[in-house]
Amino acid sequence: MINKGSGASRYADAVAGMDDFGQAVKGLIMELLRHHNVKFHTVDYRVKTEESARLKLDAPDSGYQGFTSLHDLLGLRVTCYFADEVDRVAEIIEKEFNCDEKKSVDKGEQLGVREFGYRSVHRVARMNRRRSGLAEYDRYKSLRFEIQIRTVVQHAWAEIEHDLGYKASTIPEPMSRRFSMLAGVLELVDYEFKSLRDELDRYEKGADDAAMAQAPKMMLDLATLASTLRYDTSLTTLDLAIADAANGKISERSTDAKALEDRLVELRLIGITSIDELREAAERWRLHILHFVPLWLMHHRAKRMNEESTDRPVYSIASFPNGIGLFYLCYVMGAEAWKEGRGNQYKRWSNPSLQEIWATTVASLGAPPQLPDLPLTESK
Secondary structure: OOOOOOOHHHHHHHHOOHHHHHHHHHHHHHHHHHHOOOOOOEEEEEEOOHHHHHHHHHOOOOOOOOHHHOOOOEEEEEEEOOHHHHHHHHHHHHHHEEEOOOOOEEHHHHOOOOOOOOOOEEEEEEEOHHHHOOOOOHHHOOOOEEEEEEEHHHHHHHHHHHHHOOOOOOOOHHHHHHHHHHHHHHHHHHHHHHHHHHHHHHHHHHHHHHHHOOOOOOEOOHHHHHHHHHHOHHHHHHHHHHHHHOOOEEOOOOOOHHHHHHHHHHHHHOOOOEHHHHHHHHHHOHHHHHHHHHHHHHHHHHHHHHHOOOOOOOOOOOEEOOOHHHHHHHHHHHHHHHHOOOOHHHHHHOOHHHHHHHHHHHHHHOOOOOOOOOOOOOOO
């Protein structure tokens, strides 16, 4: 047998600098994916161990001549959320690196139409001429690496398959059918996740169109609430009125995803279940909100003055994110629900200062609009 690299020194020479190379390629791939607006789960790399490299060299049909001939001494893995993103990542890799078509493979294309299993895309590549000319990549221009691109579901399949110690072609016959069934289920899961994402995208686009047209009979959910905040004048005008009442302004910041989820929970808690009901509440509670907000902000200014050193600026002109009207709508309606003794589910609005300032607002303007029919729970 040909000596394909005996001795630890030959392996050490072959992998010298590979860890730095892996870090460099990993960082580059992450930047490329972000630049192309491709969402990804992880980008990882590993340097092949000496034991693993020797096993590959000593395989009867390997065809390799020494450690440096292995194209996967450095291996990277890009894990995506959806199956079509695997194809997008592969296209970016092919555009940005020099790929070896003969050694690159799409595992899914190797399966027959009635077969299920590992469907990862593998590309063997090196830096292209343009990037090799840059100082930071010049030392890597002769090195190759393998990139595996797969979905999270495909990654789970590969990891479990590896842990079991069997591939589809080698598993014992009594378990073979179950193995194939599981592979088919996981492929279906990948398909359904993509289908669900596409359906959600269409639903959100429809919600945007409906919000811009102020369409009636829109159910309240995360998508319709986000669209309403972006496009419905009944809420954008409330935002502007609050900023004006507080001598402030509306910034370009939007309500973040977590805050939007919180508002959805609160709206449902106070009995609002549709966008029509939200528009109506924003209009009916408007005067009480506009009276409450300056008092509430004055309370916070005074509190901050007491807590902070006097040699620092205490307060600047209020800057509110888009959707601030929704926040204060939930605030005053929740405060009223707690004041009326509606139950512990409204305890988040039980703050004594909030209740005091809300009471001042009610004393000045009179009773607020009637709350929706709310379920009574255990008393305070």
